[in-house]
Amino acid sequence: MPKRSAQARWEGTLQQGKGTIALGSGAFEGSYSFATRFGDAPGTNPEELIGAAHAGCFSMALSMLLEKAGHPPKEIRTQAEVTIDKVGDGFKITRIDLTTQAEVPGITAEAFQKQAEAAKEGCPVSQALAGTSINLKAELKNL
Known part of the structure; x- marks a missing residue:
């Protein structure tokens, strides 16, 4: 099975520092900071990527x-809201x-x-995050 990778670089202190996160495939690279993680500054954060x-x-x-149950879907749209707390x-x-x-x-x-x-x-991601409460709201509808 394939292995996937990502990299992060951080410069400076926790609150004044800044960094970049990049996917090994090259499909995404973005900046992150304390303000993008715990505030509203533009950029990404680890929770958004999770x-x-x-x-x-x-x-x-x-x-x-x-599909295995005999009902191949036309479309599935999923949103994940990740909560980080102190x-x-x-x-x-x-x-x-x-x-x-x-x-x-x-x-x-x-x-x-x-x-x-x-x-x-x-x-597999749910299984990797098994220590976190995962809640699901699923709606069957015509999109």
């Missing part, structure tokens, strides 16, 4: 499960809320929910 990875992984896992002397990702909407011909709402829950539990 959210993107989780939304992408979940959507692919759900697509696979729906816990004790540090910070912790305490919660990830996945919200997905999918157009899946011929499936019942109950069967769709079952597949969505299975995707949440089975996607």
